[in-house]
Amino acid sequence: MELVLSVSIVALGIFIMVEASGFPTLSGGYPGPGLFPQILGALFILFGLWVVLQQVRRRAWPRWPRPFFTRERINALLVVLAVILYLLVVEYVGFILTVVCLLAGLMLSLGVRWRTSILLSIALTMATYLLFNKLLGVPLPAGLVEGWF
Numbered sequence: 054m055e056l057v058l059s060v061s062i063v064a065l066g067i068f069i070m071v072e073a074s075g076f077p078t079l080s081g082g083y084p085g086p087g088l089f090p091q092i093l094g095a096l097f098i099l100f101g102l103w104v105v106l107q108q109v110r111r112r113a114w115p116r117w118p119r120p121f122f123t124r125e126r127i128n129a130l131l132v133v134l135a136v137i138l139y140l141l142v143v144e145y146v147g148f149i150l151t152v153v154c155l156l157a158g159l160m161l162s163l164g165v166r167w168r169t170s171i172l173l174s175i176a177l178t179m180a181t182y183l184l185f186n187k188l189l190g191v192p193l194p195a196g197l198v199e200g201w202f
Contacts, residue, residue, distance in 0.1 A: 059104035066097025131162055147196020148186075152178040 069090055076087030135155045143151045153174045160170035185191040 055104060056108040059101045059108065062097050062101035063105065066094045066099075066101060069094030069097060128163060131159060135159055143196070144194050145196055148193035149178055149182055150197060152181070 073087040073090035073094060076085055076090070078085040078087070135158070139151055139155055156174035156177060157167075157170045160174060161167060165173075182193060186193045
């Protein structure tokens with residue numbers, strides 16, 4: 054199963070790279086809006102190929118029957134659901150509250166102590182907010198905390 058998923062990740066990375074290559078560029082040689090998706094696509098390809106090579110090296114071809122809902126698959130599903138939930142609520146709730154709640158929830162589901170998960174989620178969210186909104190000038194949805202920051 055990991056082999057199939059990792060090949061799918063490589064294919065997704067290739068798709069992202071191709072789509073992002075059509076994004077407009079900025080004048081003066083500055084990177085355009087396609088830079089970040091292309092970096093993500095390249096990382097998808099790189100890490101997907103890494104897992105493919107590990108699986109082929111171990112000859113870990115899919116064996117059946119195996120339980121479908123393993124802890125690793127549930128964790129991966131939770132991450133996908135968190136991304137979907139983020140996309141659905143970020144405009145209304147705002148970046149800061151959404152990301153703090155989702156990060157804390159994901160960390161708690163992975164077994165991190167609640168104090169650590171709350172502190173880390175707040176710190177990581179604020180660092181991301183400061184980097185993108187204040188330093189890079191990327192507007193992030195304010196939502197319920199509009200005017201606080």
